[in-house]
Amino acid sequence: MITKQVTTQNNNSAAIGVFDSGVGGLSIAKCIHQTLPYENLIYVADTQYAPYGDIQHDILTKRVHSIAQYFLSKKVKAIVVACNTATVSVISQLREEIEVPIIGVEPAIKPAALASKNAKVGILVTQATAKNKNFIQLVERYKNDAQVSIQACPGLVDLIEQGKIDNKECQQLLQQYLTPLLNEGIDSLVLGCTHYPFLIKQIKAIAGDQLTIYETATPVTQQLKRRLAALSVNASLEQTGQCQFLSSKVSSQQQELFSKLWGQSVDLKPLP
Numbered sequence: 001m002i003t004k005q006v007t008t009q010n011n012n013s014a015a016i017g018v019f020d021s022g023v024g025g026l027s028i029a030k031c032i033h034q035t036l037p038y039e040n041l042i043y044v045a046d047t048q049y050a051p052y053g054d055i056q057h058d059i060l061t062k063r064v065h066s067i068a069q070y071f072l073s074k075k076v077k078a079i080v081v082a083c084n085t086a087t088v089s090v091i092s093q094l095r096e097e098i099e100v101p102i103i104g105v106e107p108a109i110k111p112a113a114l115a116s117k118n119a120k121v122g123i124l125v126t127q128a129t130a131k132n133k134n135f136i137q138l139v140e141r142y143k144n145d146a147q148v149s150i151q152a153c154p155g156l157v158d159l160i161e162q163g164k165i166d167n168k169e170c171q172q173l174l175q176q177y178l179t180p181l182l183n184e185g186i187d188s189l190v191l192g193c194t195h196y197p198f199l200i201k202q203i204k205a206i207a208g209d210q211l212t213i214y215e216t217a218t219p220v221t222q223q224l225k226r227r228l229a230a231l232s233v234n235a236s237l238e239q240t241g242q243c244q245f246l247s248s249k250v251s252s253q254q255q256e257l258f259s260k261l262w263g264q265s266v267d268l269k270p271l272p
Contacts, residue, residue: 012233015040015244016224017071018080022050022161023254024195025082026261028105029243031217032080036225038239042074044271045258048248051157051195052085053126064090068098070271076100077233080224082194085126088134101227107135107192108214110142115212116188119146122181125192127152135192149184153177153193160195163257171202178206191215198261246271 018029022045029043049055049063064086071079078101081087081094087104095102112121121143129135130152139148156177159170181189189211191197197215204213228234235241245258248271258266 011075011077012235013040013239014075014077014233015042016078016080017042017044017067017074017076018082019044019046019067019071019086020083020194021045021052021085022047022157022195023257023261024157024160024193024198025080026258027194027197027215028080028082028217028220030262031221032224033241033243035221036235037241038235038237039228039241040235040239041241041243042071042076043243043245044070045245045247045254046271047161047254050161051126052083053128053157053193057089060086061090061093064094067271068094072098072100077231078103078224078227080220081105082220084135084193085128085132088129088132088138101224101231103220103224103227105194105216105220106138107190108216108219109139109148109190110144112188112190112212112214113142113144113146113148116146116186118185118187119144120184120186121146121148121188121190122178122184122186123148123150123190123192124153124156124177124196125150126157127154129192147184149181149186151177151181153196156199157193157195160198161257163253163260165198165202170199171206174199174202175206178203182207182210186211188212188214245269 081104091104130150245266246269250270255268258268
């Protein structure tokens with residue numbers, strides 16, 4: 001059980017905690033940093049247990065609670081669960097136990113379904129998300145009258161975590177997962193994992209310009225911004241936000257990958 005922490009008016013300069021099983025959540029943390037450059041961020045990559053989609057539910061729950069406890073020890077003013085698997089599996093329980101705002105990620109099914117011209121939408125997800133009942137219910141709730149095809153993508157997260165975004169194996173897997181969706185005639189593609197935005201260039205190389213691609217970094221950032229404003233805990237606009245990066249499995253390879261994906265040199269520290 002996590003000790004409840006209440007957001008107060010006095011922690012405007014407190015950091016925002018962002019976490020994922022690995023580097024995928026950097027796509028969201030980067031958007032937050034670019035949109036709210038005055039906010040301090042603490043990013044945690046639970047690389048020791050990545051990808052979350054491949055571990056048992058009880059282990060996933062323990063890991064998410066452990067990271068949340070770390071954030072609470074740092075007196076964060078908000079937590080962003082920058083992982084689809086963790087969001088659909090554990091976020092409801094977290095919200096019952098923690099009183100700081102908790103922002104999760106949800107695949108952009110609703111806007112994709114509403115905007116699809118031929119009412120055919122594809123979703124790329126991890127195996128765990130594809131089987132999750134909360135996710136299935138989410139699809140049913142927001143698909144409108146669209147035909148929604150869910151494509152599990154085992155192996156993609158592993159390749160991204162290894163920095164193998166541009167190699168032949170990654171291209172072959174993407175081709176394998178995208179082909180049936182393209183054959184069905186989808187015109188909208190939802191990225192249902194925070195790792196997948198790092199493959200947008202590769203997806204476009206396969207699919208061409210026929211797809212509208214939906215990811216979640218911008219809506220998550222806007223929701224975070226609204227929650228901070230509602231609680232009046234925004235940092236001063238004159239402050240320059242500092243970003244800390246931690247991992248449960250630090251390596252020189254990961255340090256290099258973090259820096260590449262973040263767009264500048266990153267000092268990666270071990271998660272205590």
